[in-house]
Amino acid sequence: KTAYEITYGDWSSDVCSSDLICNTCTNYAQGGSRVKDQPGIGNQGTTVGANNFDRANPFVAASTLPVKEQIDIHLASPSGKIAASDLVLVLAGANDVFVQADLAGKGTIDSNTAAANTQAAALELVAQAVRLRQANAVKLLIIGLPDMGNTPAGVAQGAQAAGALTMLSVKVFNGYLSGGLAQAGMAYLDPSEFRSEEHTSELQSPYVISYAV
Numbered sequence: 001k002t003a004y005e006i007t008y009g010d011w012s013s014d015v016c017s018s019d020l021i022c023n024t025c026t027n028y029a030q031g032g033s034r035v036k037d038q039p040g041i042g043n044q045g046t047t048v049g050a051n052n053f054d055r056a057n058p059f060v061a062a063s064t065l066p067v068k069e070q071i072d073i074h075l076a077s078p079s080g081k082i083a084a085s086d087l088v089l090v091l092a093g094a095n096d097v098f099v100q101a102d103l104a105g106k107g108t109i110d111s112n113t114a115a116a117n118t119q120a121a122a123l124e125l126v127a128q129a130v131r132l133r134q135a136n137a138v139k140l141l142i143i144g145l146p147d148m149g150n151t152p153a154g155v156a157q158g159a160q161a162a163g164a165l166t167m168l169s170v171k172v173f174n175g176y177l178s179g180g181l182a183q184a185g186m187a188y189l190d191p192s193e194f195r196s197e198e199h200t201s202e203l204q205s206p207y208v209i210s211y212a213v
Contacts, residue, residue: 028074032064034096035121035128040064041095067092068128075135082136090129091143093177096121097168098148105161114164118172126180133186142181144174146191 032041038053039045042062046052055065065073067090074080082088100114109117129142148154149166157165174190181188 026074026079028067028070030063030065030070032062032095033070033092034064034066034099035092036066036068036124037096037121038064038066040066041098064095068124071128071131075131082132084136084138086137086139088132088137088140089143090125090132090141092125093118093121093145093173094148094169097145097165097173101161101164101168104164111164114168115172118168119176122173122176123180125177126184129181129186130184133184141187141189142177143189144177144191145169 030040032043034040040062041064043053043059043064044050044061046054046057046059048054048057050060055063055069097118100109100117103109104111104114125142129140132140146169147166148169149162149164151165154162154165170192178188178190
């Protein structure tokens with residue numbers, strides 16, 4: 001059974017889910033989820049209270065289980081074994097960028113704090129990738145974020161907000177994510193490498209991924 005780990009916001013759901021067809025895959029995607037922290041986007045807490053995020057209690061709205069918690073659940077489950085032949089894909093962090101950009105835009109935090117929090121999310125994703133590799137995920141690919149300032153939602157917010165999204169997603173998150181993965185000797189896919197024509201990208205691993213956009 002292929003273990004398929006991927007988390008994303010609504011902005012990429014069509015691309016990520018509809019193009020991957022597998023009857024034996026496991027998809028842990030939850031819209032609004034962040035790498036480690038709660039609340040995610042759309043989470044209003046549980047029936048215990050707005051600041052309670054314990055999944056043992058019913059969630060009022062979106063559960064937005066963080067990627068770390070999703071991995072905890074998978075590895076602890078009876079079917080949580082990862083075979084050496086499994087392909088494990090991880091895409092996360094966009095919602096962390098959205099949250100930090102929103103807080104900075106409202107003046108709740110300054111831009112330096114937003115960048116520091118985004119950096120922490122990126123490094124946490126590196127730590128989770130290391131966990132997966134230690135759990136036998138030898139065919140593991142971590143996918144970076146697109147330039148979120150160039151997404152329709154980013155452009156619609158105006159030049160200043162779009163610039164902040166670009167800085168947090170590309171320079172901060174992808175910068176620390178790719179650097180951390182390189183130090184760990186793990187594969188990283190930079191979305192900026194995607195082109196309009198179909199082509200094959202060979203990664204630092206014993207397999208080849210082909211993709212068309």
